[in-house]
Amino acid sequence: MAASLNWFRKIVFSYLFTGVALLGYAQTGLIKGIVTTSDNMPAASVSIQLKEIKKATLSDKDGAFQLKQLPEGEYTLIASYVGLRNLVKPVSVKAGETVELNFSFPQNNAELQEVVVSYGKGMNEKVVTAGKVAIRPMDLPQSIAVINKDILERQQVLQLSDVLQNVTGIYLMGTTGGYQEEIAGRGYAFTSNNTFKNGARYNNGAMPEMSGVEKVEFLKGGNAILFGNVAAGGVLNIVTKKPKFTPGGEISFRTGSYDFYKPSIDFYGALDRKETVAYRINSTYQKSGSFRDYVNGERFYINPSLFFNVNAKTTLLVEGDYLKDNRTADFGVGAINYTIADVPRSRFLGVPWGYNSAEQKNLSATLTRQLKKDWQIRGMVSYQNYAAELFGAARPANIKPGGTWIRGLQKSKTAEAYLLSQVDLTGKFKTGKIGHTVLVGADADQYQTKANTYITNQYNANGADEAIRKLNIYDTVNIYDPASFGKRNDIPLLDIDRITTSPILRFGLYVQDLVCLSNKFKLLAGVRYSYQNNRKATVDSMAKGSTGSIAAYTNDAFSPRVGLVYQPSKKVSLFTSYTNSFTVNTGRDIYGAALPPSIIDQVELGAKTDLFNSLLSVNITLYQIVNNNLAQTALTLADGSANIDNSIRELAGEVTSKGVELDIATKPVYGFTFMAGYSFNDTRYTGGNGRNFTTGDRLRYNPAHTANASVFYVFPGQSVLKNFNTGFNAYYVGDRLAGRNPSTANPNYKLITLPDYTLFDFSVGYEGIKHFSLRLKLTNILNKLSYNVHDDNSVNPIAPRQFAATVMYKF
Structure with missing residues (x-):
């Protein structure tokens, strides 16, 4: 490395x-x-x-x-x-x-301000940079969504889950430990393979910092041709703010409920008089408490970047990104016999000294060269380093009916180094009367992950009872009796059990062509060849003084994509598409063998329309995704014993996801801007493995229904409230399932039905003083209570009603 x-x-x-x-x-x-x-x-x-x-x-x-x-x-x-x-x-x-x-x-x-329509781009006019080639959304046989800076700013977006309230069919699966937001779409998780920053894969183990974000892009559905080894639900790309030659910037301070403080700066401008080099620096510091007792967090972020106008045809963009995040590890309120414990929303069951610490570093360079009219070559290299350490009480599991819980400990440490290089050639040409928009590219990346596990029973090593010495026991508390907490607050020293080092190499070649057959018919076709080599992994058992290994294995596949677009008019686009992809499954199965890849087929059908002189956009999409071998964390090993290693997984059998998504958005009209959406998704095991997953069962963590609506209004110039603006948001999440699927192997398992909920947010802004602005926001106005749950052992309540205020100075 x-x-x-x-x-x-x-x-x-x-x-x-x-x-x-x-x-x-x-x-x-x-x-x-x-x-x-x-x-x-x-x-x-x-x-x-x-x-x-x-x-x-x-x-x-x-x-x-x-x-x-x-x-x-x-x-x-x-x-x-x-x-x-x-x-x-x-x-x-x-x-x-x-x-x-x-x-x-x-x-x-x-x-x-009295002009009826302000100049701007509608929902079907925003091109996604993650697509690698500039294709008009109306020409793209795929559902996309772009959340721009103006929405992020006026909604005072703090974390990525806030953005999801504006995107149809993309939702939060869980908030395990309170340090990670697990996002999914169309029934499938957005892992680190599906999360990108400025076009490069980005580890989502820590919550991304949003203060330096220009926009967030979502490409729903199959995207294997562009990136390879991505899950079927879609990909998201976080685009950070770029350098500007015009000098300016902003200084802001945000405060809010539960001792929340967040100062931020953003400076940009030219570095030379000829304006050939521009810079930008974003930075923020955040310190916060929580509605959860004893839980707090602290983070620092900086995002410097440089832009070079090398010559008339060549530009160079260099971007850095650093995040340090420390917060209390919090696995929620617990469950008793697959029923969420009836304890106050604020009650913390962990140890006060428990923590999750994450550090993330990124550096990338992008060189773009204009070859001739309509032809361009773009090369990027990116390096990422991610390190995280978790230490605290184990997840609340096996709590007795009276509330007694024997607390254990958990500790893990991960270090990941990731190197990416890619080059894309894009261009336009004609063969007779037929137009072509071509993308030809290659990418290669290299991962090396080092994971430490620790001995969690060594603090019982001197016990008199041999059976006790083998157990992970820290102390015993009662979740209904806060006075029982604090019996033990020392921090044990845990020795490393084993170190697993896993290197991975990936390589891909891809070609895509948008063929303009006529003014009404367009064909998008392409194919990608992907090769992945999971090299020999080493397993150093420190406690036993021995070294083992996991054998190397290789997967490769072709991923085709074809889509047809019919445009009866310039304002209506009907499309259908088919994609086939494969996802490499990491980890080992319950017998210790490597897992084969999952093969995924997806069909999408939709319509995009711009109505009333493009003031109103209405899009609808229908889809079906079939994963022939979905890999999930194994509940038990082959001998029936508990799986205490998250790297042990099993193939759950065929899983089918099908649904519909509706999106509505307007341009600003008479000061009003409106967005709304609805999605229905049904994801089930359609070919369960017969052991732990049963055909017909619904997949956990995925809501069947989600809906969102927001309205933003700028008061007219002659109004008494001429310097004010206001916004209202509503976000609905339907019922979901957690717990564990009952099966023939585990008939005593049960599912947990999580209640649906609707969040209402209200905001108001004032921009009357030159260069200064003030924004106020009230979230979860009705103080609705629900939970994000992983299995039955990380039951995290959603945040209650909270208040935030941001003052900003722009220059």
């Missing part, structure tokens, strides 16, 4: 050296300026374009704009805003020079 890391460093530094060396050869000019109203207020979302070369941009919230990499020449610059007369100015651009050009519309700020 050290050799790979050195190679990665050489690549990054060569990119940087090349970028710096070529900066002086830039033969382009730059136009920048500020658009204002007659009362000297900034005019946002104004379209700025050059007539001769059809290059355009939008002014930001401060009215600032810039057009970069312009060849020397004479141009006509047009500033336009929906409902207003265009402003036109001639401009002369010279190589290596910056032209400052400011505009002022004759309308004042109040009049500008």
Whole structure:
């Protein structure tokens, strides 16, 4: 791995050296300026374009704009805003020079806000960067969702689960330990294989920091052709804020219920007068208590980035990302005989000194080269290091009917190093009258994971009873009697039991073509070849003084994708698609052998529509996903004994997921913006293995119904409340199942039915003072109680009613 890391460093530094060396050869000019109203207020979302070369941009919230990499020449610059007369100015651009050009519309700020429709992109106009090639959503035979910065900001999004309240069919499966959000879609978990940051796989063992996020993209359904070895429900891509040449930034402070404090900064601008290098730095510190007794958290995050205009055709983006997160390990209120314990929502059953500590480091470099018109090559290298340590009370299990619980301990330590490189060639061409949008690419990545397990019974080693010495016993408490807690608060020293080192190599080749057969018919077809080598893993048994191994094994497969789009008009798109993919199953089965991969078939059918001059978008999608061999954590081993190692898994047999998703969204109309969605999903074992999973049983943790609705309103300029805006959100999650599936092997197991719930949030914002804004938010207004549950031993209540306030200064 050290050799790979050195190679990665050489690549990054060569990119940087090349970028710096070529900066002086830039033969382009730059136009920048500020658009204002007659009362000297900034005019946002104004379209700025050059007539001769059809290059355009939008002014930001401060009215600032810039057009970069312009060849020397004479141009006509047009500033336009929906409902207003265009402003036109001639401009002369010279190589290596910056032209400052400011505009002022004759309308004042109040009049500008009276425009019926503000300039912006609708739901079916937002292209996803995770798609690797720019395909209009109306041309894509797939359901997607993009949650932009304006939504993240006005909803004061704190964690990724807040974003899900705006996305149909993507939901929270669990919050195991209070340190991880387990996300799923269409019945399938979004593991670290399905989670990306800026297009590179991202370990989701720790909750991502949202303060530096520009947008979150969701590509639902099958995406194996683009990434390989991804689960069937979809992928999510977190896009961080990028450098800007226009200087600016913001300073904010957020506070809220349960001693929550979060200062943040965001600075950006050019590093040189010729504006060939731009920077951006996002950073935040968070300290918080919790509605759960004795539970608290602390985190630090920083996200520096640099953007180089190497020359007229080449750019280089270098991004860093660092997160340190420490919080109390909290596995919830427990269950007794598969019934959630009737204890206060705030009651903490763990040990006060218990913790989960995670540290995450990322570095990536992306070089983009424009080859000629409509052709581009893009290369990326990314390195990630993730380390986490968990130590505390074991999960609340086997609690007696009277509330007595014999507490044990759990401790684990994980270190993961991940190296990725990929290159994509995209372009457009025609064969006769048939148009093609082509993607050809390759990627390779390397993982190395080191996992430590610890001896949890060694603090009983000196006991008189041999049977007791073998048990994981820390102390005994009663969950109904808080006075029984605190009997023992010392922190035992646990020795390492074994260290497992698992290296994995992956490689993929893929090609995809969007074929424009006519104005109405488009065909998307492609195939990926994936190869994965799980190399020989070593198992060092420290307690026994021996070394073992897990044999290496290899999987490879072709993953095809085909989709047909029919567009009877420019505002209506009907599509159908088929994908086939495979997912490599890590770990060992109950007999100690490697697990074969899961083969997944998915069919999707849908319609995307833009109505009323694109003011309203309505999309509907139907799907069916068949996984021929879903791998799940084994409940017992082959001999019937308990599985205490999460790496022991078994194939549950065929699982089928089918459902429908409905999405509705508007552009801003008379100050109103509306979003809504509904999804139905039914995921069941359709070919259970007959041992622990029975055909017809519903898959756990997945709600059958989810729904969301939000409305945001900006008060008009002539109103008494002209500087205010307000928002209201509703989010519904249907009933789910947890516990354990009863089966012939385990007839005494039971399922836990989790109640449905609806969350209502309300927010209000004020932006009347120059550069300052204030936002207030009230969540879970009705104080609804429900739970996220993993099996029957991590029963975590959802958060009660909470208040948050954010003050921000922008410059």
